[in-house]
Amino acid sequence: MEDNKNLNEKDLVKNIPNGNFEELSKQIEELQDDEDGKLKGGFVTIDNEYDDDKDSDKSDRNCNMIFCSCG
Amino acid sequence: MKNSIYNNFVNYDNKVILYNGFSGNFMIIEPVLLRLYESLINENKIEKLREIHSNFYNVLVDREFLVDKNIDEVKRCLDKLYQVDNNYDKYHLIVNPTMNCNFKCWYCYEVHVKNSKININTKDNIIEYAKNVIQNSPNLKYFLLGWFGGEPLLQFKDVVVPIMKEIHYICENNNVNFSSNITTNGLLIKDEVIEISNKYNLNDFQITLDGYRETHNKVRYISQKEGSYDKIVNNIKKLLRNKIEVTIRINCSKETFSDLDKIAEDFEDIRNNTVKYLTFNFHRVWQEEEQVNNMMFTYMHFFRKKGFKVSSFVRNIKNTCYADKRNHATINYNGDVYKCTAREFNKKNREGILTNEGSILWDDRYKKRFDKKYTNISCFECSIFPVCKGGCSQHSLENEEDYCVYGYDNSKKNNSIVELLLSRIEKC
Numbered sequence: 001m002e003d004n005k006n007l008n009e010k011d012l013v014k015n016i017p018n019g020n021f022e023e024l025s026k027q028i029e030e031l032q033d034d035e036d037g038k039l040k041g042g043f044v045t046i047d048n049e050y051d052d053d054k055d056s057d058k059s060d061r062n063c064n065m066i067f068c069s070c071g
Numbered sequence: 072m073k074n075s076i077y078n079n080f081v082n083y084d085n086k087v088i089l090y091n092g093f094s095g096n097f098m099i100i101e102p103v104l105l106r107l108y109e110s111l112i113n114e115n116k117i118e119k120l121r122e123i124h125s126n127f128y129n130v131l132v133d134r135e136f137l138v139d140k141n142i143d144e145v146k147r148c149l150d151k152l153y154q155v156d157n158n159y160d161k162y163h164l165i166v167n168p169t170m171n172c173n174f175k176c177w178y179c180y181e182v183h184v185k186n187s188k189i190n191i192n193t194k195d196n197i198i199e200y201a202k203n204v205i206q207n208s209p210n211l212k213y214f215l216l217g218w219f220g221g222e223p224l225l226q227f228k229d230v231v232v233p234i235m236k237e238i239h240y241i242c243e244n245n246n247v248n249f250s251s252n253i254t255t256n257g258l259l260i261k262d263e264v265i266e267i268s269n270k271y272n273l274n275d276f277q278i279t280l281d282g283y284r285e286t287h288n289k290v291r292y293i294s295q296k297e298g299s300y301d302k303i304v305n306n307i308k309k310l311l312r313n314k315i316e317v318t319i320r321i322n323c324s325k326e327t328f329s330d331l332d333k334i335a336e337d338f339e340d341i342r343n344n345t346v347k348y349l350t351f352n353f354h355r356v357w358q359e360e361e362q363v364n365n366m367m368f369t370y371m372h373f374f375r376k377k378g379f380k381v382s383s384f385v386r387n388i389k390n391t392c393y394a395d396k397r398n399h400a401t402i403n404y405n406g407d408v409y410k411c412t413a414r415e416f417n418k419k420n421r422e423g424i425l426t427n428e429g430s431i432l433w434d435d436r437y438k439k440r441f442d443k444k445y446t447n448i449s450c451f452e453c454s455i456f457p458v459c460k461g462g463c464s465q466h467s468l469e470n471e472e473d474y475c476v477y478g479y480d481n482s483k484k485n486n487s488i489v490e491l492l493l494s495r496i497e498k499c
Contacts, residue, residue, distance in 0.1 A: 020496045024099055025086050031101050039107075039124035043100040045134065046496065 092457035094135035165217040165401040168226035199429025224259040260306040282327030383494035443467040
């Protein structure tokens with residue numbers, strides 16, 4: 001599978017470091033297996049705190065979806 | 072348990088982003104963990120994960136990446152979308168006071184009608200219509216009045232103020248929350264406009280910049296010698312200082328990308344308590360090729376890094392376009408009624424008419440819009456369906472055959488997921 005970071009940044013004039021993603025990645029606990037063959041770590045969750053309802057008035061303005069051609 | 076059909080796995084920066092389109096949950100995992108997960112799914116042994124990596128298993132269940140074996144996910148998703156489109160808590164009325172405009176932007180899809188203006192009869196009918204909606208909708212909590220056009224501020228005093236004042240009053244007397252927004256080019260925002268906006272809760276302006284000063288002024292100019300960029304930027308700052316929300320819509324084309332970062336510099340003096348009222352919204356000009364998107368992503372991240380709110384163009388399942396909703400109408404200056412505002416306001420696209428009794432007579436096109444929505448069956452089991460919803464009802468109307476708003480291109484779908492994640496973790 002192609003790495004989508006490269007896909008995103010293809011042909012870009014400015015390369016802006018994506019610090020937040022790197023920070024999050026650092027929070028991933030190393031994937032380890034213990035003596036019993038049980039695994040731990042290897043992932044990080046992101047709180048679903050982003051309340052899209054708060055934005056609903058904005059989306060009412062125009063859907064702003066990438067495929068929308070609204071004014 | 073089973074793997075949710077709405078799970079998306081996207082390789083990014085040597086990690087894997089997991090995103091469930093229905094629940095809206097994200098995780099970032101090591102690629103090796105994905106390989107383990109996929110092999111267990113393929114072997115139909117996902118319950119084994121509970122023994123091997125109980126913490127991971129529990130999180131996958133908790134965040135709905137793994138769902139009950141018996142659940143019909145398509146039905147659940149369609150039910151949710153139906154609920155969103157048929158929400159009667161809120162009514163959204165958009166009014167075009169005029170189809171005239173003081174700019175002639177090259178990409179505008181509208182045909183300007185000089186001297187067009189809502190007449191007294193249509194004005195009364197609009198107010199009567201709003202009154203009927205407000206008084207006859209027992210579940211109504213919010214009434215949102217949007218101003219579009221044409222340039223609505225060309226008819227601010229004669230049309231916008233009297234209609235807004237009246238509907239604001241009707242809402243107050245019926246315990247319905249009223250707010251209003253306006254899509255304007257921002258040139259005609261005088262102190263009086265701000266004063267009245269504050270009085271009647273016109274608290275949200277969308278104003279477009281066509282790039283930085285020089286580029287913008289080539290498209291939006293007052294005269295051959297006078298551009299509009301500085302005036303519009305100053306007007307935006309005035310609104311922000313008056314605690315009125317502004318979305319700066321940046322129309323993106325190859326030309327507008329030059330010096331776009333300088334727009335951020337122009338708003339660097341908007342800080343502290345004021346910056347929260349400002350949102351940037353990047354949008355590709357519809358005639359431009361999709362390659363522009365890559366550059367647009369970069370600038371979106373750049374503005375976020377600078378501490379500005381940037382709205383994502385990817386919406387979760389709870390957000391559909393107003394044109395997809397039952398409780399919405401767009402009334403043109405001449406009393407013709409529409410749903411979508413992204414198409415020319417002509418007889419062909421009309422979906423109803425406003426009557427003298429203050430009601431809307433919807434026609435067959437309106438019925439067809441709702442009949443056709445969610446009929447693109449091939450979309451239903453696509454992992455990104457809860458996000459793109461198979462396109463909007465306008466797409467459904469315009470496409471007789473099966474279609475995909477991403478052109479069946481997985482890399483575009485993946486880019487959308489990455490952008491959604493970044494918008495979530497980079498918000499200011």
